[in-house]
Amino acid sequence: MPDSDRDRPDLGALVVRLGRALIAAERPALAAHDVSMWGYAVLSALADEPMRTQAALARAIGADKTRIIGTLDELQERALIEREPDPEDRRVRLLRLTPAGRQLYVSVRADIRLAEERLLSELTLADKRVFLRVLQRLSPEPD
């Protein structure tokens, strides 16, 4: 590594600071659609694939199963998700987006991508590609 490596801030500090900046930059997009960060995480996970249990959903978004209940209540109340007992095992809840939920997700995500692009716009295309690829490589999958 070049000599400047010794003087750089710690990687953790850089990443955490960038994370805070990203959350701040995305907040207006979420607020505009009246969706919380956890609410968006749920919509995003269910957009990928319906889930058979709330625990699996919680794991997928890195949350505790007790933590998403209020979020699910609200999303269901607003008819953005469906949440019904599995007839074959009535302990578990089948979770999926409603059409309205998918539509909202697409809108919010578009706004979030715009905010991200603004932040990334100062990079060259080559740097941006490498950065995103490395980020996906280093960012751990949920267990």
Next chain:
Amino acid sequence: MPDSDRDRPDLGALVVRLGRALIAAERPALAAHDVSMWGYAVLSALADEPMRTQAALARAIGADKTRIIGTLDELQERALIEREPDPEDRRVRLLRLTPAGRQLYVSVRADIRLAEERLLSELTLADKRVFLRVLQRLSPEPD
């Protein structure tokens, strides 16, 4: 951008997940030296330059001024920092590392860099360079 860009997770999710992984990877290094994350942040900021007020220090590490007081108490108790009223304005506290504080900082930082290098070791040298450069570019300076 290539077509795969549309399917990538949101940038915020990637960065936040990486941040959590980094904090987890660095925790053992901090614990080995009995230093909290905020404690390390303080040592790190003061290693760069002494500070003339606690508020400036708090700003430098992205914390509230009320939040670092307990941390400063403990570091001072352990004789890792000096914290004395400025004779010219006795409201403010002059802050700097003691030799012991600097020595501890160097040790902890070495361990933290080792943990970071383990995470980065799967990257090519070229990717690593670009990644660190972009990260420093995007990560906002404290106000």
Next chain:
DNA sequence: TATTGTTATACTCTATAACTATA
């Protein structure tokens, strides 16, 4: 009156454990 540091308070997040309903 304004500013630095401190303390007190309340509020949000999160983690743990108890509880219910099903199996």
Next chain:
DNA sequence: TATAGTTATAGAGTATAACAATA
């Protein structure tokens, strides 16, 4: 008895406001 979901409780982290000392 074991598991999915829920609720209740307590703990940590954070933000706000009040306070003391100094200017």
